[in-house]
Amino acid sequence: MALSIPADSTWNSVREKLDAFLRQTLSARRYKHSRAVAELCQALCLRFGYDAHAGYIAGLGHDAAREMPEEQLLEEVKQAGLETDAYETGNPVLLHAPVSALILKKRFGVEDAGILEAVRRHTLGGPGMGLLAKILFVADYCEPGRTFIDSAFRTACLRLPLERMIVYIIDNEKARGHEPSPLSLAMYHELKNRELKKEEPEAGR
Ligand SMILES: [Fe+2]
Ligand SMILES: [Fe+2]
Numbered sequence: 001m002a003l004s005i006p007a008d009s010t011w012n013s014v015r016e017k018l019d020a021f022l023r024q025t026l027s028a029r030r031y032k033h034s035r036a037v038a039e040l041c042q043a044l045c046l047r048f049g050y051d052a053h054a055g056y057i058a059g060l061g062h063d064a065a066r067e068m069p070e071e072q073l074l075e076e077v078k079q080a081g082l083e084t085d086a087y088e089t090g091n092p093v094l095l096h097a098p099v100s101a102l103i104l105k106k107r108f109g110v111e112d113a114g115i116l117e118a119v120r121r122h123t124l125g126g127p128g129m130g131l132l133a134k135i136l137f138v139a140d141y142c143e144p145g146r147t148f149i150d151s152a153f154r155t156a157c158l159r160l161p162l163e164r165m166i167v168y169i170i171d172n173e174k175a176r177g178h179e180p181s182p183l184s185l186a187m188y189h190e191l192k193n194r195e196l197k198k199e200e201p202e203a204g205r
Contacts, residue, residue, distance in 0.1 A: 011053045018061050018108055026067055033145055034060055041139035048162055050114075050131050057110065058118040058136050065099035073099050087124065087181045097123045125166065125187040138165045148176070163191045 022031050041059030045052045065073065073095040077084055080102055088094040101119040104110040118136040121129055125137050142154050142165075149157075149172070157168050170180055170188045180188060 011057075014057060014108055014110065015053075015060065018057065018064075018104075021107070022060065022064060026063070030063060030066055033143065034063055036143035036145050037062060037136070037139045040143050041136055044135045044139055044162075045132070048131060048135060050135060054112060054115050055132060055135060057104070058115045058132055059139055061104045061108070061110075061115075062100055062119045062122045062136060062140060063096065064103045065096040068096065068099065070095075076102065085124070085181075085183060087183065094123050097121065124181045124183040126183040127186045127190045129187065131162075134162055134166060138162070138169065141169050164195060167191050167195065 019035075022034055026034065038056045038059030042052045042056040044050075045055030065076070068076070070092040073092055074089075076082075076099045077095050082098045082102065084095065084098060088097075098120050101116045104119060105116060110116065114130055114132040117130055118133040121133045122136050122140055125133070129137070138157070142149065142157055144154070146154075153172065157165050160168055167188060170184060173180060173184075
């Protein structure tokens with residue numbers, strides 16, 4: 001699929017401008033995380049047949065607004081009239097997802113629906129996610145700099161089929177005592193049911 005970017009831009013110029021912006025606006029730690037997510041997202045795109053350039057941009061920009069103060073996130077959401085989930089407004093740091101998508105669109109001219117959806121939904125996930133959104137969700141959790149998972153978890157997770165990776169991640173969060181949000185749970189049940197259906201023997205045989 002093609003990325004919808006302004007006619008005077010190229011993949012590389014979006015990537016370079018976004019990279020420079022993140023280097024200036026994020027802490028060194030978050031910038032490093034963003035680069036690592038971009039790399040893993042790109043690699044997973046190659047594996048699962050998605051545009052790797054789009055994957056890199058989604059990974060690089062997914063936390064563009066992560067260090068914005070909560071009041072500013074709330075203000076940005078209000079100004080732009082963005083739709084949000086009650087769980088997000090109750091935990092305003094989560095609003096960095098829609099605001100990061102907004103930054104990609106307004107500041108860097110990214111119109112691609114797959115990238116914007118992936119960035120928008122990278123924190124909580126949700127049912128009916130597109131391929132890039134699923135890939136970014138996994139890349140954000142499994143990038144090599146994450147210290148809340150170990151290399152055994154990372155290796156085991158990244159060997160699974162894509163949707164099972166997400167189920168594996170949510171199971172891990174539950175095991176760590178983190179109750180998934182309603183959107184994350186809806187995604188979990190959707191993917192889990194699909195998995196169970198695949199395992200059911202076909203009727204009439
Ligand atoms: Fe994030
Ligand atoms: Fe992140």
